[in-house]
Amino acid sequence: MTQSGCNYAAAPDSNYGELTNFEPSDFLKFDEWTEEEEEEKSFLLCVSPNNPVYQAHVMGESGGATGSHGGPSVGGEQKVGREKKEVKGRVAFKTKSEVEILDDGFKWRKYGKKMVKNSPNPRNYYRCSVEGCPVKKRVERDREDLTYVITTYEGVHNHPCSS
């Protein structure tokens, strides 16, 4: 597949310990998420022996967002309530990482930074730097555990991995 090797939150080097590429089969459904109290959402928890710290939060029918999480049947229940603004291909990862810039195989250009209400940490906004690619991502630190970074991808890449 085109996205192979372009896993979200995949880490290229030792910055993130042994975090490396992972497969859809590394995820199990996980439904605890303390950040979003008002909504019931589905999560994927990476259970790979190598990557015990990944959590992925699927907020839409993100068909091609990652091209990787097609396995588990998630993303169904949260459609109710937010349907009007539901964005296809939105996936959030909660990643244990020292740094916020996770090399996922795509090239990103920062276009904004904002302090958000429920977090002491700023949220950063990135856009895929490939012309015509509509994918955006938001990156912010976990409010309660600064060792985690929450990365939200929105959209589907219309090009192969740029790295």
Added chain:
DNA sequence: CGGATTTGACCAGCGC
């Protein structure tokens, strides 16, 4: 010098 980042301003949506 060109591309990426920074940062304040601006805008739209939502709740009161």
Added chain:
DNA sequence: GCGCTGGTCAAATCCG
């Protein structure tokens, strides 16, 4: 209608 909040724009600045 107004204020708050999140998201984006764009000019200035930085860096390779």
